[in-house]
Amino acid sequence: MVRIVVFDSGLGSLSVIKQIQKQMKCNIIYFADSKNFPYGKKTIKELRKITLESIYSLQKRFEPELIVVGSNTLSLTLDSHPKNILTIIPPxxxxxxxxxxxxxxxxxxxxxxxxxxxxxxxxxxxxxxxxxxxxxxxxxxxxxxxxxxxxxxxxxxxxxxxxxxxxxxxxxxxxxxxxxxxxxxxxxxxxxxxxxxxxxxPSKPLSIKLKNKYNDHSKKRNSLQIYTSGNIKSFKNKLIHLRIKNNISKFTLQ
Incomplete structure (x- = not known):
């Protein structure tokens, strides 16, 4: 089953994960970079630094087949990227x-x-x-x-x-x-x-693209691991209202 890492500030890209899980069965690791929320108040230089550090740290820690840069903001800062890095941009x-x-x-x-x-x-x-x-x-x-x-x-x-x-x-x-x-x-x-x-x-066409390339019909269940750079208790309380009861672990960018 394909392993996909999705990252964004806060709970934002849980909307992306929802679309992916509608289309296919996969193992998703979500990194909620709550410590750096909001991305929208940062300079382009700061955003580029966050993007590159996130990709490097997540690749090193989880070795996924794919990394989805969930944030449209961060996606637009990437001038170029490897094929296993997918971005989300205005459609x-x-x-x-x-x-x-x-x-x-x-x-x-x-x-x-x-x-x-x-x-x-x-x-x-x-x-x-x-x-x-x-x-x-x-x-x-x-x-x-x-x-x-x-x-x-x-x-x-x-x-x-x-x-x-x-x-x-x-x-x-x-x-x-x-x-x-x-x-x-x-x-x-x-x-x-x-x-x-x-x-x-914009996450809808991305999820269809992933389904067409990676869907494994033999798998019957999705799996989701959640990490945050911020306060675990605070983030967990937010997810309860979204009916997400997964355990949350701490992850810090290197």
């Missing part, structure tokens, strides 16, 4: 194929929205009169990591409306990419508030 081609208004929104962390990295990436898609707007979704990411998405739904809806409604309305957005792994945890709210907008989760 702009998919968004363009769906959009009728020709205006797409990319919801991402503050550091990436303000960086030239995202500008350079999006430049490849700005053709045929398509408009792509960048939205700093860090306040929404904080709602997820803090647990507000399950403890205070009304607050979440209020903040989502305040942040997104003016930008969506002004630009006639009809497709938005959830370019932070934390954001799919808010999908229920997004759909309720904006029923006419399609929200794309």
């Amino acid at each position: 702009i081609n998919q968004a363009k194929s769906i959009s009728k208004s020709k205006c797409i929104a990319v919801l991402a962390t503050e550091s990436i929205v303000k960086s030239k990295l995202l500008d350079d990436y999006l430049e490849n898609f700005k053709k045929n009169n398509f408009k792509i707007i960048k939205i700093n979704a860090s306040p929404l990411i904080q709602l997820v990591e803090s647990g507000k998405f399950y403890s205070n739904s009304q607050l979440c809806k209020t903040i989502i409306r305040k942040l997104l409604t003016p930008k969506f309305t002004k630009n006639n957005v009809d497709v938005a990419t959830l370019s932070s792994t934390h954001l799919p945890f808010l999908l229920e709210f997004f759909k309720e508030i904006f029923p006419n907008i399609t929200f794309l989760d």
